[in-house]
Amino acid sequence: MTYKPELLTDARCIVxxxxxxxxxxxxxxxxxxxxxxxxxxxWSDGSIExxxxxxxxxxxxxxxxxxxxxxxxxxxxxxxxxxxxxxNKPFVLEGTRFNDGKVGPDGxxxxxxxxRDSSAAFYRMDAxxxxxxLFGGVGNSNGLDWSPDGRTLYYNDTPTKRxxxxxxxxxxxSHRREVFRYEGGNPDGMTxxxxxxxxxxxxxxxxxxxxxxxxxxxxxxxxxxxxxxxxCAFAGKDMKTLVITTAAHGVHLRDxxxxxxxxxxxxxxxxxxxxxxxxxxxxx
Numbered sequence: 001m002t003y004k005p006e007l008l009t010d011a012r013c014i015v016x017x018x019x020x021x022x023x024x025x026x027x028x029x030x031x032x033x034x035x036x037x038x039x040x041x042x043w044s045d046g047s048i049e050x051x052x053x054x055x056x057x058x059x060x061x062x063x064x065x066x067x068x069x070x071x072x073x074x075x076x077x078x079x080x081x082x083x084x085x086x087x088n089k090p091f092v093l094e095g096t097r098f099n100d101g102k103v104g105p106d107g108x109x110x111x112x113x114x115x116r117d118s119s120a121a122f123y124r125m126d127a128x129x130x131x132x133x134l135f136g137g138v139g140n141s142n143g144l145d146w147s148p149d150g151r152t153l154y155y156n157d158t159p160t161k162r163x164x165x166x167x168x169x170x171x172x173x174s175h176r177r178e179v180f181r182y183e184g185g186n187p188d189g190m191t192x193x194x195x196x197x198x199x200x201x202x203x204x205x206x207x208x209x210x211x212x213x214x215x216x217x218x219x220x221x222x223x224x225x226x227x228x229x230x231x232c233a234f235a236g237k238d239m240k241t242l243v244i245t246t247a248a249h250g251v252h253l254r255d256x257x258x259x260x261x262x263x264x265x266x267x268x269x270x271x272x273x274x275x276x277x278x279x280x281x282x283x284x
Contacts, residue, residue: 003222005263008243009041011048012260016245017189018059018100019262020274021235024066028235030245030262031057031070038070038079041262043236054084058099061109064278071098071111076125078279087279091131095120100142100189103275105150108171110134112141118159124171127280134173143190143200143231148272154179154198154213156187163187163198165213179213189231189245193269199242201229208232208244210269226259227251234271235264242267 013032016039020029028041033056040049055072060079062068068079069087076088076098095113099120104110108127113120120138123131139159146153146168153168163180166173180198185205192198197219198211208222208229228247235243241264248260 001220001268003220003265003267005222005224005244005265007258008262008264009046009048010258010261011039012248013037013039013245013262014260015230015247015249016260016262017231017247018057019231019233019235019243019245020060020062021233021239021243021271022062023237023273028233028243029060029068030231030243031060033058034249038068051079053079056097058097058114059101059111061101061103062274062276064107064276067279069109069277069279071101073097076109076111076129087129088125088131089129091123091133094133094136095138095141099140100144102144103277104153104168104171105146105275106171107275107278109277110144110153112138112144114140122155126171127278129280132171142188145190145192145198147192147196148194154190154192156190156200158186158188158203161186163190163200163211163213180211180216182209188229189233191233191242191271193234193267193271195269197269199232199269201232201244203228203230203247205229208242208265222265224263226256226261228259233274234269239271239273240267240269241265242269242271 014034057070095115099114101111109125112122143156185202210220251259
């Protein structure tokens with residue numbers, strides 16, 4: 001089908017990432033990583049609220065009690081009006097900072113880091129804040145999401161130019177295999193729909209690819225008026241609006257005047273609400 005991306009907001013980000021739909025409050029939350037900002041977009045009127053953060057933050061997670069957690073440079077933090085409080089227990093962080101993560105169907109957080117020499121890693125954080133390394137040798141831990149039945153985790157390590165799948169059971173990953181390989185760009189943020197198809201933002205290509213991971217085939221694509229497409233997530237009451245974040249980093253605005261803007265595309269697909277983490281010690 002022919003998609004028509006529309007501006008959700010032209011308020012620019014240096015690197016707009018990690019959009020997540022907060023259905024309880026009717027808002028989209030996202031990060032500007034290099035701008036050290038948490039941006040909230042009110043769905044009803046498009047109004048924006050920015051909050052400056054103390055560290056570069058790659059993603060946000062929602063908790064069952066309504067709190068927001070952020071994956072930052074040195075750990076996972078609870079973000080509230082008056083605090084930036086670490087929630088993870090002490091661990092050895094491999095990589096430069098956290099880059100992407102989501103709450104799994106089991107209510108635990110699955111989070112990965114970034115490096116320039118494949119020294120980053122992918123972790124699980126349990127409800128008590130304990131961190132367990134699931135695998136290493138990661139370049140840039142990026143898009144991830146679970147199949148609708150919760151039995152498969154799809155995952156992008158950007159420098160590999162592929163999406164991999166793992167069998168997922170009781171917080172463990174096994175049987176890693178390639179399900180799709182990208183050409184003409186690098187896989188970045190990713191989400192899944194209720195049909196089990198992936199939507200991947202492809203950095204450098206100006207596209208979001210709609211992929212059937214079981215067949216390893218592209219179903220369709222969305223073309224954006226910018227090249228650095230960073231992440232995507234479903235949002236809205238019916239979960240049929242795909243929100244796409246982009247970056248102005250490394251781009252001449254005279255060539256791409258909308259670089260760093262956020263776009264919205266109506267689709268026939270329906271996304272799934274993000275899982276929420278039941279974090280021990282959260283506000284009740």
